[in-house]
Amino acid sequence: MLSSFDESLSWSVWRLDWASLWPLQLSGGLRAGPIDADEALAFVAAHYAEVFQADAADRRFLPDPMTDAKRRFFAASDRIAFYDGDRVVGLLVGNPVDWSTYYWRTVALLPAYQGRGLLAQVLRHTDALMRAHGVVRVEGECAPTNYRQLRLLLRLGYVVTSTVTSERWGALLRLTRFLNEEAEEAFAERFSKDTGLPRSPSSPSTSRGERHEEVRDRHFLNPTQMRCASRGAQ
Incomplete structure (x- = not known):
């Protein structure tokens, strides 16, 4: 059991201390705060089917049982109740993916507490704290038919950046909230060009075309580099 967020992956990577958020008062007299790993796991076990609308008889996907490794990873993740x-009545679990990316692994609210804006209230605070500690982007995944969750995340500034398929969860949409203006602009240059989507303004001293070339040259690998990178990752 972890007694402190100081032992979390976020503390190790960014020296990010969630304690500065607490107590976080929410609408309706609710609040958000830390929760230890054992209590969080007990909540998931007690309410998994109710929260995730999971059918115990559904065998389409590979089960993901609890192991010692999974328990240790969960203990080192961030847990907000x-x-x-x-x-x-709800749980957020997340962790760093690398030195610039944060991933919300679990978002769970009991049905009676859904649709009340509670998640949005917490995410606005966590986004601000992560931005202040140098996190570039926050990511999460959502079922394509989870319209309520999709609408919420899009309103909060998330954009769909990819699709993910796995033997554990099937097909999901990956959504990203950019906390760094340069990264957001670079993404818009690649994928929002000539689509009419909102874009971050270019630098006053740089034209749109010049900025596009600059960003492309700095961030894209040429095909030879891409093949080498792929071989190195195998």
Whole structure:
């Protein structure tokens, strides 16, 4: 069991201390705060089918049982609970993917607490804290038919950046919230060009075309480099 966020992956990578957010008061008299690993796992076990609308008889995907490795990873992740009084009614679990990217692994609210803006309230605070510590982007995944979650994330500034398929969860959309203006602009230059989507303004001293060339040259690998990178990753 972890007694402190100081032992989390976020602390190791960014020296990010979530304690500065607490107590975080939410609408309706609820609050968000830390939760230890054992209590968080107990909440997931008790409410998994209810929260994720999972059917125990569904065998389409490969089961992901609890192991010692999974338990240790969960303990080193960040865990934020939604509280109604002393009762846990929701859970956020996340972790760094690398030195610039954060990933929300689990988002769970009991049905009676969904659609009340609670998640949006927490994410606005966590985004601000992560931006202040140098996190470039925050990512999460969502089922393509989870329209409520998609609408919420899009309103918060997330964009769909890829699709993900796995033997564990099937097909999901990956959404990204850019916390760094340069990274957001670079993404827009590649994928929003001539589509009418909102774009970050270019530098006043640089034309749109010049900025596009500059960003492309700095961030794209040529085909030879891409093949070498692929071989190196095998």
